[in-house]
Amino acid sequence: MTEPSAPLPTPLLDRHEALGAKIVEFAGWLMPIQYAGILEEHRAVRGAAGLFDLSHMGELVVEGPEAGAALAAALVTDPPALAVGRAHYSMICAPDGGILDDLIVYRLAEDRFMVVANASNARVVSDALAERLDGFRAVLDDRSLATCLVAVQGPRSLEVLGPLTDIDLAKIRYYGIAEGTVAGMHALVARTGYTGEDGFEVFAEVDRAGDLWDAMLGAGRPHGLVPVGLGARDTLRLEAGMPLYGNELDRATNPFQANLGRVVKLAKPNDFTGRAALEAVARDGVDRRLVGLVLRERGIARHGYPVLDAEGPTGVVTSGTMSPTLGSAIAMAYVAPGHVEPGTMLAVEIRGARVAAEVVPLPFYKRPA
Amino acid sequence: MVPSDLRYTKEHEWIRVEGDEAVIGITQHAADQLGDIVFVELPDAGRALQQAATFGVVESVKAVSDLYAPVSGEVCGTNDALSGAPEVVNTDPYGAGWMLRVRLADAGELDALLDADAYDALIAEG
Numbered sequence: 001m002t003e004p005s006a007p008l009p010t011p012l013l014d015r016h017e018a019l020g021a022k023i024v025e026f027a028g029w030l031m032p033i034q035y036a037g038i039l040e041e042h043r044a045v046r047g048a049a050g051l052f053d054l055s056h057m058g059e060l061v062v063e064g065p066e067a068g069a070a071l072a073a074a075l076v077t078d079p080p081a082l083a084v085g086r087a088h089y090s091m092i093c094a095p096d097g098g099i100l101d102d103l104i105v106y107r108l109a110e111d112r113f114m115v116v117a118n119a120s121n122a123r124v125v126s127d128a129l130a131e132r133l134d135g136f137r138a139v140l141d142d143r144s145l146a147t148c149l150v151a152v153q154g155p156r157s158l159e160v161l162g163p164l165t166d167i168d169l170a171k172i173r174y175y176g177i178a179e180g181t182v183a184g185m186h187a188l189v190a191r192t193g194y195t196g197e198d199g200f201e202v203f204a205e206v207d208r209a210g211d212l213w214d215a216m217l218g219a220g221r222p223h224g225l226v227p228v229g230l231g232a233r234d235t236l237r238l239e240a241g242m243p244l245y246g247n248e249l250d251r252a253t254n255p256f257q258a259n260l261g262r263v264v265k266l267a268k269p270n271d272f273t274g275r276a277a278l279e280a281v282a283r284d285g286v287d288r289r290l291v292g293l294v295l296r297e298r299g300i301a302r303h304g305y306p307v308l309d310a311e312g313p314t315g316v317v318t319s320g321t322m323s324p325t326l327g328s329a330i331a332m333a334y335v336a337p338g339h340v341e342p343g344t345m346l347a348v349e350i351r352g353a354r355v356a357a358e359v360v361p362l363p364f365y366k367r368p369a
Numbered sequence: 370m371v372p373s374d375l376r377y378t379k380e381h382e383w384i385r386v387e388g389d390e391a392v393i394g395i396t397q398h399a400a401d402q403l404g405d406i407v408f409v410e411l412p413d414a415g416r417a418l419q420q421a422a423t424f425g426v427v428e429s430v431k432a433v434s435d436l437y438a439p440v441s442g443e444v445c446g447t448n449d450a451l452s453g454a455p456e457v458v459n460t461d462p463y464g465a466g467w468m469l470r471v472r473l474a475d476a477g478e479l480d481a482l483l484d485a486d487a488y489d490a491l492i493a494e495g
Contacts, residue, residue, distance in 0.1 A: 039405040322407035
């Protein structure tokens, strides 16, 4: 056990305080949870653009002639199949198939990859990768504390970021990444996000974080961009049907239960940590599965509330909120595999009462084409 | 400053006495702390409230918070507008964002509540 240590301030803490943000401790960091209000921030991202400080996330660079092979052995995906400048969603699992974290893997060069991990798991992922790289000609460089990450998300993202960079943003496809200059500093720009909107994530040196934030906020204001905290980040990702580690995903959950079986590349030739366990799950099926729920009576389902069928308990809510975009209460929940068909009527137990809930396809929200 | 004509609970409800009835809501401070309110669950008319016991729930985007009865009494009306427009609790907590009307069971219970100065001091403590 390590001593509990004081939370780390995000390198942009002074900016958030000056903007009147409410600051909370999250995953060992002091982060903004909201500025003007969660609903206003949420709507700005859906309608215009929002600016996010994601500097708490972990950036792990894996480099060397066998970097791709090492990651193929460490993760459930097949990073060597990525073209340079492309990325994919991935997971790192334990030998029993339980999820240690969900990740994005970017191929920066032939022999250099960047793995972005959740702040809450950055240390776990860093330690596991270091161990799993053993025997491969590849080295791990944990750049988490040396890197700031500022994201712009929303339909106006390209107009906001375009004037600040020499990168031709229109040429970066979804899940692509390019290197260049943003606001006069060296940066990586990825077309990824966690909101269900178009947008870009900008990685730069941590000591330039303030300049990067100021430039993006200034360029965005005329387009309706507002700073967005972790509160709206959560409602945005939930509407987009994206899992959150600690809610939908954890050490006791495997990718197939979370409907992420497609991410696990059982067809890749090499062995990888968790392979045998995940092959067995793929063969034998799962005992519970993640679904989307929309409540059909008054109430809001919250994390931990029981899900009921006609006989009794059948599962548990992992995330739930009042959807700002849909105007109805939405939730994700694990339920028995017999209850996953859209249209299935279940109930959520809210303060002792049964509240009707319908299984619906995910995501709840899809941006207009 | 909070309105001087109201009484307050330590749990941030307010009450305005009107004859042998009273109107109940939550304070601006409570609404601000909760953030955007998206759901209010209130008891039906006719239900008996017990002083200091929970009578309903207010939910913001992030949080669920219980409501505590400032006094005992019978519910004689609720603000139905809140089911369609719960955000009024944020914008006008002492006016259109009222929650309940109750018939006071014991006016003496009001003495246990905070006056405006005492409530101001309470929220100033943080």
